[in-house]
Amino acid sequence: MPAPLTCVSLFSGGMGLDLGIEAAGFDLRFAADNMPAAAGTARINRPDLPFYTGDVSGLTADTVFAMSGLGKGGIDLLAGGPPCQSFSTAGKRLGLADAAKGPLVFEYVRLIRELRPRAFVMENVKGLLSASTVWRELPYNNNGKIIDEHHGSLFRDLWARLTEIGYSVGYRQINAADFGVPQTRQRVFLIGYRDRTPVTFPPPTHGAAPNPSWRTLADAFQDLGADDSHCAAFSERKLRYLKMIPEGGNWRALPEDIQRESMGRAFYAKGGRSGYWRRLSFRLPAPTILTEPNNASTSLCHPTEDRPLTVRECARIQTFPDSWLFNGRGADQYRLVGNAVPVRLATSLATHVRHTLTATPTRPLTRTA
Secondary structure, eight states, X not given: OOXXXXXXXXXXXXXXXXXXXXXXXXXEEEEEOXXXXXXXHHHHXXXXXXXXXXXXXXXXXXXXXXXXXXXXXXXXXXXXXXXXXGGOTTSOOOGGGOTTTTTHHHHHHHHHHHHOOSEEEEEEOGXXXXXXXXXXXXXXXXXXOOOOXXXXXXXXXXXXXXXXXXXXXXXXXXXXXXXXXXXXXXXXEEEEETTOOOOOOOOOSSSSTTSOOOOOHHHHHTTOOOOOSOOOOXXXXXXXHHTTOOTTOOGGGSOHHHHHHHHXXXXXXXXXXXXXXXXXXXXXXXXXXXXXXXXXXXOOBOSSSSSBOOHHHHHHHTTXXXXXXXXXXXXXXXXXXXXXXXXXXXXXXXXXXXXXXXXXXXXOOOXXX
């Protein structure tokens, strides 16, 4: 039997992407994240996995090779999702001006150059596609409507660097619900191959016929049983408004005077604001699982109970197995779950990459610029 393909993970977080890659048949040999709760999660669930806890900007190829036991050319897949808050359309969109997080996307490129994996998978928010390398005061509004010559310049730069070091590259914006995840989560995935193999993506497995329909929140919670995981709380003020919202509703279900009163200036903002005073529905997939389910503007209120979703409920929606334990304070656990790639989606992508690598003869490494 041939040896399993190897994988190295960066920005591992709660390890949703890693679990999916393992399920696809890869041997995970190394992971890295400087969040203490992420390292603790790895120690609890994968105590023998070499895990780097420093800043990725200080991570060298030699360290990865030494800790993983793999040499140059021995890594089949490099996977990870650099922090995405700098590119999210829901935030200030600082991009590379965010000194702590924005440049990390290019640290990922640096490590591709140094490690030379046969393939890579990178995940990020869809705002990566329109982000700019130049930050000015409000360069784009939250709906991406202000477009100038800098619109998308960061992604063009990223693409150029990846192709310059000899990789074929493809990207796709993917809705996790199309792959059996009970959640309408939109994220961008980049796949690249060192041997310049043409990049393809797996076809959706759910949604339109003849595929099964999207999975719902009821599907996610089926047989959940006792749940003693952390649950955040809504303030009394938030509960006052959420108790008026029916299952599947949001701020639009309130009388207009209560809408104005409860939302303040946000009432006059542009966009759908669909997360404001949102109560989920058992009959539909969940919206994107976020890191703070008790915020007024991004609330993840249980369909029939006046509380946010628990950590375990969020993990179910992200298709983590119930046996997977999260380390840290409650807020840390929500962050690990909310930032993760859904395990089921990761499995589909990694299986597709594995089939491509298996069908492609390995070529000797060549010197690149």
